[in-house]
Amino acid sequence: MGLSDHARKYPAQLSGGQKQRVGIARALATKPKILLCDEATSALDPQTTASVLQLLAEINRELKLTIVLITHEMDVIRRVCDQVAVMDAGVIVEQGSVAEVFLHPKHPTTKRFVQESEQIDESEQRDDFAHVPGRIVRLTFQGEATYAPLLGTVARETGVDYSILAGRIDRIKDVPYGQLTLAVTGGDMEAAFGLFTAADVHMEVLR
Numbered sequence: 001m002g003l004s005d006h007a008r009k010y011p012a013q014l015s016g017g018q019k020q021r022v023g024i025a026r027a028l029a030t031k032p033k034i035l036l037c038d039e040a041t042s043a044l045d046p047q048t049t050a051s052v053l054q055l056l057a058e059i060n061r062e063l064k065l066t067i068v069l070i071t072h073e074m075d076v077i078r079r080v081c082d083q084v085a086v087m088d089a090g091v092i093v094e095q096g097s098v099a100e101v102f103l104h105p106k107h108p109t110t111k112r113f114v115q116e117s118e119q120i121d122e123s124e125q126r127d128d129f130a131h132v133p134g135r136i137v138r139l140t141f142q143g144e145a146t147y148a149p150l151l152g153t154v155a156r157e158t159g160v161d162y163s164i165l166a167g168r169i170d171r172i173k174d175v176p177y178g179q180l181t182l183a184v185t186g187g188d189m190e191a192a193f194g195l196f197t198a199a200d201v202h203m204e205v206l207r
Contacts, residue, residue, distance in 0.1 A: 015048070016043055016044050016045075016048060017044055017048035017051060017052060020040060020041075020044070020048075020052050021052070021055065024037075024055065024056075024059070028059070028063075032065070033065070033066065034065070034066045034067075034068060035056075035059070035065055035066070035067045035068070036068045036070070037056065037067060037068065037069050037070065038070045039070060039071055039072070040052060040056070040069065040071070041053065041071070041073060041076055042071070042072070042073065049076070053076065053079055053080050056069075056080060057080050060080075069081060072113075073117075074102075074113055074114065074116075074117030075117060077098060077102075078098060078102060078117075078170075078171075078172050078173070079171075079173065080173065081098050081173070082097065082098060082173070083095070083096070083097060083098065084096070084097075084098050084101050084102075086101065086107065086109055086110045086113065088107070088109040093107040093109055093110070094106055094107040094109075094110045098172055098173065099142065099172045099175065099177065102114055102172060103140050103142070103172075103177060103179070103202070104140070104202065125166070125181075128165075129165060129183070129206075129207070132163065132165065132183045133183065133185055134163075134183040134184050134185035134186075135183070135184045135185075135189060135205065135207065136165070136181065136182070136183050136184075136205075136206040136207040137181070137182055137184060137193070137203055137204065137205050137206060138179060138180070138181045138182075138203070138204045138206055139179065139180045139181075139182065139196060139201050139202070139203055140177065140178070140179050140201065140202040140203075140204075141177060141178040141179075141180075141201055142175060142176075142177045143175055143176065143177075145199065145200060145201060146169060146176045146177055146178040147176070148199070150195075150196070150199055150201065151180075151182075153195075154192050154195045154196065155187075155192075157191070157195065158187045158188045158189075158191045158192040158195065159186060159187030159188060160184050160185065160186055160187035160188065160189060160192045161184070161185050161186045161187065162182045162183065162184050162185070163182065163183040164180060164181070164182060165181040165182065165183055166179075166180070166181040167179065167180040167181065181206070
């Protein structure tokens with residue numbers, strides 16, 4: 001764990017990341033079946049957070065150990081977890097795969113967490129898009145579909161025009177995903193929407 005050089009130091013002489021590594025090592029010494037991490041990265045800087053998350057991922061992979069992370073940091077969940085449960089007032093309000101919950105949140109609490117982590121203000125977006133003509137849709141791509149030239153194909157085949165209002169590409173663990181908000185005008189919109197669905201792209205009509 002890279003701590004042998006610090007064996008004779010007092011706890012106060014260790015950095016936050018080193019203290020977390022010591023805590024993890026102590027927990028692993030009992031050979032547990034489940035490792036519980038409560039806000040393991042909340043007080044750490046981004047670089048140290050990344051190293052601790054990498055360590056936990058290695059432990060999970062190499063020791064085949066189930067790790068339960070309790071956190072308010074959505075990026076931590078996105079980077080290392082497979083399954084997520086969202087709690088509100090001590091009750092689980094939504095659960096499932098990280099990709100499903102993050103990309104298609106259903107409960108208001110989950111939607112708020114995701115929007116805050118991505119710095120999205122839906123009321124501001126509605127105001128910004130109020131003057132934009134056409135139907136407004138949000139497309140979500142996952143895996144290899146993230147990089148497929150789908151928009152050009154759909155535009156050629158259906159005659160629709162589109163404006164990109166917002167978009168980004170990121171990763172959930174090792175799987176790429178993309179989200180695009182489009183204003184679609186002209187052409188055969190229903191055919192265009194059907195092609196999106198046939199390509200296994202999740203589509204949400206915003207207006």
